[in-house]
Amino acid sequence: MSKKLNLLLKVWRQEDTDIPGRLVDYPLEGISSDMSFLEMLDVLNERLIKEGQNPIEFDSDCREGICGTCGLVINGVAHGPLQATTVCQLHMRHFGDGETIVIEPWRAKAFPVVRDLVVDRGAFDRIIAAGGFISVNTGSAPDGNAIPIPKEKADNAMDAASCIGCGACVAACPNASAALFVSAKISQFTFLPQGHPERKTRVRRMAAQMDRELFGSCSNHAECEAVCPKEISIANIAVMRREYLKALLG
Amino acid sequence: MKLDSKVPAGPLESKWERHKFETRLVNPANKRKHTIVVVGTGLAGASAAASMAELGYRVITLCIQDSPRRAHSISAQGGINAAKNYQNDGDSVYRLFYDTIKGGDYRSREANVYRLAEVSNNIIDQCVAQGVPFAREYGGYLSNRSFGGAQVSRTFYARGQTGQQLLLGAYTALMRQVDTGNVTLLPRREMLDLVVADGKARGIVAHNLLTGELESYAGDAVVLCTGGYGNAYYLSTNAINSNVTAAWRCHKRGALFANPCFTQIHPTCVPVSGDHQSKLTLMSESLRNDGRVWVPKQAGDPRPAHEIPESERDYYLERRYPSFGNLVPRDVASRAAKKVCDEGRGVGETGLAVFLDFADAIERLGLEDVRDKYGNLFDMYNRITGEDPYRTPMRIFPAVHYTMGGLWVDYNLMSTIPGLHVLGEANFSDHGANRLGASALMQGLADGYFVIPYTIGDYLVGTPLPEVNTDHESFQETRQAVQERLDKLLSIRGSRTPKEFHRELGRILWDEVGMSRNAQGLQRAMEEIPRLREEFWQDLQLPGSHDMLNKNLEFAGRLADFLELGELMARDALQRDESCGGHFREEHRTPEGEAKRNDDEFCYVSAWEYAGPDRAHLLHKEQLEFEFVELKQRSYK
Numbered sequence: 001m002s003k004k005l006n007l008l009l010k011v012w013r014q015e016d017t018d019i020p021g022r023l024v025d026y027p028l029e030g031i032s033s034d035m036s037f038l039e040m041l042d043v044l045n046e047r048l049i050k051e052g053q054n055p056i057e058f059d060s061d062c063r064e065g066i067c068g069t070c071g072l073v074i075n076g077v078a079h080g081p082l083q084a085t086t087v088c089q090l091h092m093r094h095f096g097d098g099e100t101i102v103i104e105p106w107r108a109k110a111f112p113v114v115r116d117l118v119v120d121r122g123a124f125d126r127i128i129a130a131g132g133f134i135s136v137n138t139g140s141a142p143d144g145n146a147i148p149i150p151k152e153k154a155d156n157a158m159d160a161a162s163c164i165g166c167g168a169c170v171a172a173c174p175n176a177s178a179a180l181f182v183s184a185k186i187s188q189f190t191f192l193p194q195g196h197p198e199r200k201t202r203v204r205r206m207a208a209q210m211d212r213e214l215f216g217s218c219s220n221h222a223e224c225e226a227v228c229p230k231e232i233s234i235a236n237i238a239v240m241r242r243e244y245l246k247a248l249l250g
Numbered sequence: 251m252k253l254d255s256k257v258p259a260g261p262l263e264s265k266w267e268r269h270k271f272e273t274r275l276v277n278p279a280n281k282r283k284h285t286i287v288v289v290g291t292g293l294a295g296a297s298a299a300a301s302m303a304e305l306g307y308r309v310i311t312l313c314i315q316d317s318p319r320r321a322h323s324i325s326a327q328g329g330i331n332a333a334k335n336y337q338n339d340g341d342s343v344y345r346l347f348y349d350t351i352k353g354g355d356y357r358s359r360e361a362n363v364y365r366l367a368e369v370s371n372n373i374i375d376q377c378v379a380q381g382v383p384f385a386r387e388y389g390g391y392l393s394n395r396s397f398g399g400a401q402v403s404r405t406f407y408a409r410g411q412t413g414q415q416l417l418l419g420a421y422t423a424l425m426r427q428v429d430t431g432n433v434t435l436l437p438r439r440e441m442l443d444l445v446v447a448d449g450k451a452r453g454i455v456a457h458n459l460l461t462g463e464l465e466s467y468a469g470d471a472v473v474l475c476t477g478g479y480g481n482a483y484y485l486s487t488n489a490i491n492s493n494v495t496a497a498w499r500c501h502k503r504g505a506l507f508a509n510p511c512f513t514q515i516h517p518t519c520v521p522v523s524g525d526h527q528s529k530l531t532l533m534s535e536s537l538r539n540d541g542r543v544w545v546p547k548q549a550g551d552p553r554p555a556h557e558i559p560e561s562e563r564d565y566y567l568e569r570r571y572p573s574f575g576n577l578v579p580r581d582v583a584s585r586a587a588k589k590v591c592d593e594g595r596g597v598g599e600t601g602l603a604v605f606l607d608f609a610d611a612i613e614r615l616g617l618e619d620v621r622d623k624y625g626n627l628f629d630m631y632n633r634i635t636g637e638d639p640y641r642t643p644m645r646i647f648p649a650v651h652y653t654m655g656g657l658w659v660d661y662n663l664m665s666t667i668p669g670l671h672v673l674g675e676a677n678f679s680d681h682g683a684n685r686l687g688a689s690a691l692m693q694g695l696a697d698g699y700f701v702i703p704y705t706i707g708d709y710l711v712g713t714p715l716p717e718v719n720t721d722h723e724s725f726q727e728t729r730q731a732v733q734e735r736l737d738k739l740l741s742i743r744g745s746r747t748p749k750e751f752h753r754e755l756g757r758i759l760w761d762e763v764g765m766s767r768n769a770q771g772l773q774r775a776m777e778e779i780p781r782l783r784e785e786f787w788q789d790l791q792l793p794g795s796h797d798m799l800n801k802n803l804e805f806a807g808r809l810a811d812f813l814e815l816g817e818l819m820a821r822d823a824l825q826r827d828e829s830c831g832g833h834f835r836e837e838h839r840t841p842e843g844e845a846k847r848n849d850d851e852f853c854y855v856s857a858w859e860y861a862g863p864d865r866a867h868l869l870h871k872e873q874l875e876f877e878f879v880e881l882k883q884r885s886y887k
Contacts, residue, residue, distance in 0.1 A: 002523070032524055034524055035524070035526045036528070036634075038528065039527070039528050042528055042749070046749060046750075049791060049792075050745075050747070050791070052793075053793065054794050055793055055801075057800075059316065061315060061320055061322070061489040061490050061491050062320075062322065062324065062325045062489045062490075063489070063490060063529045063531075064325060064529075064531045065633075066324055066413075066414055067320040067325065068317075068319070069315065084629070085633055089630065090633075091633065114460055114799060115798070118799060120316070121316060122317070125435070128421075128422060129426070129428045129429040130429065131429075132422055133380075133422035133425060134381045135426060136379040137304045138300070138301040139372070139376075139699075139700075141378065142375065142379070144334070144384075144392055144406075145334075145391050145392055148391055149386055150386075151386045151387065151388050151390065154385070154390075155383075157381070157383040158383040161383050161408075161418065162409075162411060164414070188383065189381055191383075192381050192383065194380070195381055
């Protein structure tokens with residue numbers, strides 16, 4: 001059964017990339033525990049509009065945890081307290097009456113704040129453009145069953161491929177490293193025979209682009225894995241390192 | 251206006267092959283002289299942009315998301331159909347074609363649907379080559395499952411994330427072309443109007459959603475891949491930002507809008523929990539492979555599911571449709587759920603839900619196997635409802651999911667505006683009055699990978715295209731019109747937010763133009779919607795200005811278009827005085843309560859022409875000719 005919650009939100013407000021932001025208090029009453037976290041923010045925004053204030057801008061789209069658009073740091077944790085759950089799938093039943101909730105954007109040099117809780121994650125697209133693909137033109141593919149792929153390998157590739165590119169890994173990392181995101185793509189293609197011809201150039205180019213975008217280095221904190229809504233394993237980072245070394249050595 | 255479908259002559263099996271041969275080709279060196287504007291980066295848009303760029307065309311691609319990888323195709327769960335017949339269970343291109351025509355209740359074009367079935371196999375091959383990790387058997391070969399409306403197992407899948415994996419495949423192909431420089435990628439841009447110069451589509455005006463600036467992009471053709479209009483209903487399984495605006499602006503510039511009343515209500519969604527609800531979440535149709543749908547036999551039975559003995563349960567789909575059982579098509583399953591809820595046999599707090607029960611499947615397959623197949627869906631259900639579907643049955647209810655209607659296109663996927671091509675869910679072409687599960691992904695990718703790369707060339711070669719750049723007067727006029735509209739929205743300064751108006755529109759459409767419709771209700775909708783639209787333009791309250799990131803301004807613009815489309819949906823539903831597929835008119839049903847078509851009077855596509863503000867739309871008809879398939883009463887018994 002649903003309950004009603006009274007909450008105090010402390011929300012990051014920032015008008016533009018270059019204007020310093022700050023936390024602003026918003027008391028909220030009568031929030032249903034059945035609401036999703038973003039629906040709770042919708043309720044607050046409706047109130048702000050009615051009061052003639054600018055609503056809190058935040059990104060969301062599918063609201064079912066697959067598009068990777070949403071992303072908030074809630075009480076210091078990317079995507080909030082629930083394991084393997086994006087913000088849009090987090091529901092208010094996981095919060096207590098009277099709780100104070102601090103809401104901030106992803107914080108990383110490579111993800112500049114656009115406004116309030118909205119950040120620019122274009123760096124991820126540029127990394128994929130630097131080699132996160134298999135070069136096959138439309139029309140030149142052989143039959144889908146021409147190359148059998150052991151189920152285990154296909155499953156491993158699927159595990160890595162389920163990354164939604166939300167950027168929580170970067171937000172959680174003390175170095176703001178994109179290693180988990182990049183390694184998930186590299187791993188997917190390492191597990192599949194189709195990805196092999198380009199494996200060396202792929203890992204070299206993607207790693208170089210990652211550096212150019214000002215992401216930090218990975219130093220094995222594993223904070224990324226802890227917050228990843230799709231439970232992407234840091235074992236992928238090991239795969240990426242091995243691939244990178246192999247590419248450098250020959 | 252005479253609607254020419256341009257369907258090639260000849261036997262069904264060779265129409266496309268012959269058409270490809272007869273289309274004129276653009277010399278490879280000339281392709282780079284052509285710029286094509288592709289709007290949207292879902293399955294249709296990303297695959298079209300990538301494939302055309304591979305051929306050498308210059309492509310400008312825009313999307314409203316912050317990355318093309320987030321387009322709403324990503325939410326598709328269950329799978330993609332193809333006629334591979336890997337299961338040796340009697341499938342063929344012809345059977346996939348036939349099932350799709352029948353599933354659409356004989357309101358789609360034979361030639362288009364046959365082509366779709368024909369290229370379905372190439373799609374699977376292409377995706378495998380891109381590294382899409384489809385599910386496989388232990389021997390390493392591709393695995394299949396069954397979907398509604400078919401008695402063969404032809405659906406390929408990647409866990410419950412097939413749309414995501416196919417989109418990432420198309421997205422990576424697109425990003426590869428961004429890397430080559432053939433594609434200019436512009437995220438966070440919303441197309442707000444089409445630029446028509448000398449009667450041809452020559453570009454667009456887009457809103458930069460970060461800065462609020464208006465930007466113009468010119469090209470030799472425009473390819474619209476902007477998805478469906480399910481969000482007209484406010485609550486749907488669509489993403490929050492999915493909208494009809496790009497398509498509707500093209501419509502107002504002269505593109506006919508076909509079959510707007512053909513909307514798909516999906517039977518298996520998580521029920522509404524309260525007024526705060528911002529969207530509805532689908533539970534994949536694949537669940538009906540193993541889940542059994544039931545309600546108590548007794549109306550108003552207050553007992554929880556586990557206390558209701560087997561003998562007091564009504565597995566109504568298995569009872570009414572013994573040969574297809576729980577795998578009847580979506581429209582049939584949705585209406586059946588509505589019927590039992592109307593009888594007072596719905597379950598849960600609101601009584602607007604039925605059970606989808608996995609107890610038998612867990613008993614038969616074991617918990618691990620069920621977890622392996624559906625784990626992510628079960629987890630998602632658990633996160634939303636706080637209930638554990640491994641222990642208690644899911645509660646599900648129908649929700650708006652997909653729109654079969656869309657801009658009218660010919661066999662070349664070109665609209666009634668020369669140069670404006672429309673792909674994927676944004677067009678009307680392949681699903682008739684009801685889309686079968688796992689066919690949307692197939693259509694989006696068929697259009698983008700395998701149809702438009704051929705047909706666009708024929709248009710470019712055969713059309714005189716004098717130089718038009720963004721300084722052309724048609725661009726200036728269009729930009730000005732768009733600016734005036736944004737200013738107008740912001741200047742109203744009323745007292746109701748876009749959400750409040752949208753909820754109201756959604757209520758009208760769901761009540762009157764939803765799962766079942768009647769003349770009285772449709773007439774009511776046609777009175778209420780214009781009234782609401784008038785209130786909207788007088789009493790809208792918006793924050794901020796247009797020169798900043800302002801999502802409420804985006805929503806308001808989209809809603810303004812939904813308020814016009816909604817009326818047309820009702821008009822179309824009223825005019826189509828028959829039942830077919832998802833369009834169920836209460837006045838027309840068989841003695842068993844099934845949809846009753848009227849092929850003598852309504853075997854056509856309704857294509858509506860915009861006639862100007864405050865004037866009723868004009869109807870044009872494209873008669874559907876069935877040369878190869880015999881029209882029958884659709885039966886899944």
